[in-house]
Amino acid sequence: MKKVIAKNQMVEVVMEEKPKIKENYLLIKTVYSVISPGTELTMIGISQDREVHLGYSAVGVVEEAGENVTGIKVGDRIACYGAPYVRHSEYLLVPKTLCSKVPDNVHTCEAALGGIGAIAIHGLRTAKLQFGEKVVVVGLGVIGQLIAQIAEAAAYEVYAYDLSRERTELLRQHSNVHCFTNTEELRTALQEGSPYPGADAVLLCAGGKHSNLTEESLKWIRDKGKVVIVGDIEPDFPRAGMFAKEAEILIARAGGPGRYDSVFEKDAIDYPYGYVRWTEGRNIGEYLRLVSEKKINVLPYVKEKVGLEQIESAYKGLINKNSPILTKIISYS
The missing domain is CATH 3.90.180.10 (Medium-chain alcohol dehydrogenases, catalytic domain)
Structure with a gap:
């Protein structure tokens, strides 16, 4: 064979x-x-x-x-x-x-x-979100796309970010997913319209050994929010940013x-x-x-x-x- x-x-x-x-x-x-x-x-x-x-x-x-x-x-x-x-x-x-x-x-x-779907589902489960909470999905490759769709199906408030406009366009058919290609616009959207600003969890589905997304994600979460590493990204989180919000850093291991x-x-x-x-x-x-x-x-x-x-x-x-x-x-x- x-x-x-x-x-x-x-x-x-x-x-x-x-x-x-x-x-x-x-x-x-x-x-x-x-x-x-x-x-x-x-x-x-x-x-x-x-x-x-x-x-x-x-x-x-x-x-x-x-x-x-x-x-x-x-x-x-x-x-x-x-x-x-x-x-x-x-x-x-x-x-x-x-x-x-x-x-x-x-x-x-x-x-x-199916295998990629299992990874997406386990990543979302690792965040331990409750009904109605707010989640940011960073990196809209196939796993990030699936996580965003599954999160929407579970009635979470979903924000999706990728540098590629072409990849965010793939999610725009889902009217309840807020898509961004600019981190400042994303951060502003997370702060507006709620007395409790910030996301309950950020799921990092991107890759990169020296990415600024780890530090940036701490700015997006609320007090005691969570960051879940799903992709192959180096967990380089500054202590000051974690301490200020008593942030929880989690990692999802493959399909469960x-x-x-x-x-x-x-x-x-x-x-x-x-x-x-x-x-x-x-x-x-x-x-x-x-x-x-x-x-x-x-x-x-x-x-x-x-x-x-x-x-x-x-x-x-x-x-x-x-x-x-x-x-x-x-x-x-």
């Missing part, structure tokens, strides 16, 4: 043996996988003299189900998430805890964003509880539902519910499809951070 890797800062397609089924796993024939530019372009950049697998969010059709898998049968469409099990590959062997069945009315390419736990992932042993409500696997299912019920619209993000023969140019086309093309869908048909 074919798979996509990075080596020596180049993207290439190589051959690998098709995996064999395991008892707690699903063998999935991939239909689509999604390129996550923020993560994957970084991985390409550090792939010096070693082979790095790319990709972590995909959808496909069950070819075989392990003997301990229940509720899923051969032929079902499945959204799945999480490296190293999910990657850009023609076949995937995925633990059952990282999979969710796709509702009939959800298009297969929409379901391919279970991530990087070998018992949950490799052994495919789920957490008890009553104790851990929203695992990374259940967050995938929640993303699919939001799409199924038309609470969010992800079709503008999945218009660009490429085949494996176009894979190198596909990544090059995602380098431009101002482009309204936020991701590309790899098709294996």
